[in-house]
Amino acid sequence: MKKQRRYTGSVHHDKIRSDLFESLHDDIVISVLCKLSSTASSPSDLISVLLTCKRLNKLGVHPLVLSKSCSKTVAVRAKTWCHEAHRFLKLCVNAGNSEAYYTLGMIRFYCLQNRASGASLLAKAAIRSHAPALYSLALIQFNGSGGMKNDKDLRAGVALCVRAASLGHIDALRELGHCFQDGYGVRKNIHEGRRLLVQANARELASVLRDNPLLSPSLATQIGNNDHQRPVLANSASDFDFGLFSDYGFSLTGREMHPVNKFMVEWFGFGSREDGTPGLGLRMCSYNECGRPETRKNEFRRCSGCGKVNYCSRGCQAHDWRAHHKMECAPMEEWMGHAINDVEEEGNMNGEDVVMEDRTVEIEES
Incomplete structure (x- = not known):
């Protein structure tokens, strides 16, 4: 009981x-x-x-x-891509979710090679002021992705970059700065280009200080003063002093990959899927956190220093340079080695110190 x-x-x-x-x-x-x-x-x-x-x-x-779903809620994995995942994204698209427009648009354009449908979804996200979608459409215009080389529309790419940069997209701002410096799709204005690059580097530093709770703005001044116990934001004090005026910015840590980039890296990487290849003779962007493939041969621009790596954008070039390519660019190492030997020999003969100028590696058309 x-x-x-x-x-x-x-x-x-x-x-x-x-x-x-x-x-x-x-x-x-x-x-x-x-x-x-x-x-x-x-x-x-x-x-x-x-x-x-x-x-x-x-x-x-x-x-x-x-x-209302955020980018992490609509994130999908390439290894688990299936009809149900596609259906869930389409439900979010039908509900008017900008992140779903962007996610499914990138997957269809680059991975499923449905260019028209993917570009349409990206355009819908861009209309809703989605900064990553605006920037991705700008790269499609700059590279002529999904079409022929003559299909490039540089002015449209610049206009899209301007809109994305106004919404706070740092890579779009850096791309715009290089466009002004090189006269790429816009009238050449070196002074304005340098100003935009400095602004991009400053925004990037501010975003890292804001997103990392272990750091504070006061630490920025500690990096500039020869403090031996400063946090790992720059390789040296000189990196901080001159990072704002560099084409590549600071050697910053803490950047988070967008779920779409993670999907594309997984889709095309290491043969994880039988259909996960960009195509015969097509290359991937050399920045390992991008995931964009070429849609035609020689679409991406290569590093003029070594000619061994290629990038879909200036933003990816900057991130990859700071991550490891500056230590791998073969001509740079050879040039530095010869220069150091010459300095040592001259110093032994004259007893004088010689200062070498830094060299910037550009990316050029394939």
């Missing part, structure tokens, strides 16, 4: 909790799910809630919830 009462009480308690949940209005539940969808760190955060009960499963795919 005691066991029977205890069991009955448990059932009664569960019934009360169930009644409380059922008494909540749908608008309240949808509001909570919207908050979860917009702040989730992975798709599983939302999916695990939707699997709890039929009501949450139904309200979880409400258009309002899907429209």
